Amino acid sequence: MIRYLMIILLFALSGIVTAHDNFQKTFQDKTLRLDFTLAGNDTTTEIFIEQQRKLDDWAGSRVNLVDDRNYGNFRYQLFDHQTGQLIFSRGFGSLFQEWQSTPEARTMKRSYYQVALMPFPKNKVDFVVEKRTWDGVYEQLLKLEIDPNDYFIVSEKAADYPVEIIRNSGKPANKVDLVFLPEGYTKDEMDKFKDDIKRLTDYLFTIPPYDQHRDDFNFYAVLVPSVESGTDxxxxxxxxxxxxxxxxxxxxxxxxxTSRDLKSIHDAAAAVPYDQIYVLVNSPTYGGGGFYNYLNLTSVDNERSPQVFVHEFGHGFAGLADEYYTSGVAFDEFYNLKVEPWEPNITTRVAFGGKWESMIDAETPRPTPRIVKYKDKVGLFEGGGYNEKGIYSPMMDCRMKTNEATGFCPVCSAAIEETIRLYCE
Incomplete structure (x- = not known):
């Protein structure tokens, strides 16, 4: 048995080494940042390229370059220009896509800034952006040839903001690198900003599964002062x-x-290696926002700020959906009930077999009634994703549903664990 396990381990290590070698052959240890805007109305989406930049060290995994989970309402991919081989991909969310679901989008057009990060290629690549349609399939919005030797790719020093390392657990390539930015903190309030980071991250590490992964995170603070305290x-x-x-x-x-100023946010974050950005907003008012591989924000001085901090990071980091269905939102028909949502913690039952079906006990009915008997059971509870009917969630309560929940349900916890592994291998 021991010999069998050793063989499995050797194969796994061999795969990691091979993937790392492929990274060295294909990419420089730098970051390509490509900025673009998404623009349109409720039925149209266009992309306009803003800039390309070469940044310092690539903070992401050298092994997990292609994310085949297909999370996100959008995704960007890099293909080797000569062979057509897919060499990198990431899904992402967008404030623009949420805006498209609002009544305003039926009467006017808007544009929203986006930033895509990827390892810097050694040879020519094709950069492709796709959007998930209402029917759940991807349609191509952009295909752009990128020559790494193009002298219009900006290569300049990042803004010289003071940086503090809040937590150093190891090399960025094998950790989740989370950069915190201060919003509405004046120059004299930077000590408060650092105290707020410690308070909120200390709380994060009391919540499973994060409590078992302290050493998988690096935390950085970029000290960018605001002229005034607070927010709009x-x-x-x-x-x-x-x-x-x-x-x-x-x-x-x-x-x-939220914030639409992704350019300023990423310009500031570029002072450190980063996988995720968390903007802490110096306000006592309850609120926040989180978008998959896009941005995380929360106010810091509300009594519920620690819970909101964790909830919004569930969106931005792990791609988790909101499981509540009674609170008012600005969206009209956010989910197509005839299509399986991409998020791992909700289902329309169109393709439920690939989600948490195996976690449900044989004696638990499906759908599962929201009664005390099933309070601590994984099941199929109707209600989630802003809909009382037609969308189902895994448990009666979860941090993705309410602030009163003690933490994440097993389904959300598994998704968080998987995401941590993707960054840390």
């Missing part, structure tokens, strides 16, 4: 001069806290 509240006529132009009242929803 357009519905109340309050506007503040801040570093990253965050705002409550996103899509006219008072507690929805």
């Amino acid at each position: 509240f357009p519905g109340e006529g309050v506007y503040k001069n801040t570093a990253f132009n965050s705002s409550f009242y996103t899509f006219d929803t008072p507690r929805y806290l």
Whole structure:
């Protein structure tokens, strides 16, 4: 038995070494940042290229380059230009796609800034961006040939903001590198910013499965001061001069806290190696926002800020869906009930077999009634993804449903574990 396990381990290590060798052959140990805007209305989506930049060390895995989970309403891919081989891919979410589901999108057009990060190629590649349609299939929005020797690829030093390493667990290539940015903190409030990082991340590490993965995370703080404390509240006529132009009242929803200024955010984050960005907003008002491989934000001084911090990171980091269905949102028909959602923790039952079906006990009914008997059971509970009917979630409560939940359900925990592995191998 021991010999058999050793053989399996040797094969696994061999695969990792081979993948690392492939990275060395295909990519430089640098980052290619490609900025573009998504623009259109409720029925149209266009892409406009803004810039390409060469940044310092690639922070991501050298092994897990192609993410075949197909998470995200969008994805970008790199193909070797000569052979057509897929060499890198990432899914992502977007504030633009959410806006397309609002009533305003039926009457006007808007554009939203996006940033794509990928290892810097050694040879010519084709950069492809695809959008998931209402019917659940990908359609191509852009195909762009990129020559790594193109002198229009900007290569310049990052902004010289002070940086503090909050947690150093090892080399960026084998860790989740999370950079924190201060929004609405003045120069005199940077100690508060660092204290807020410690308080919120200390809470994160009390929640399973993060409590078992302290050593899989690096935390950085980039100390970018704002002229004024706080953030914007357009519905109340309050506007503040801040570093990253965050705002409550996103899509006219008072507690929805976001920022569209992705350029400034990524320009500041470039001071360190990073996989994920968390913007901490210096406000006592309840709110936040999280978008898969796009951005995480939360206010810091509300009594529920620690819970919101963890919830929003569930969106941005692990691609988890909201499981609540009674709170008001700005979206119209966010999910097509005839298509299986890409998120791992909700289902329309169109293709449920590939999700958490194996976690449900044989004696648990499907659908599962929301009664005390099944309070701590994994099941198929109707309600989730902003819909009372037609969408199902794994448990009666979870951190992706309420702030009162003690933590994540087993399904969400498994998705978080998988995402951590993808970054750390």
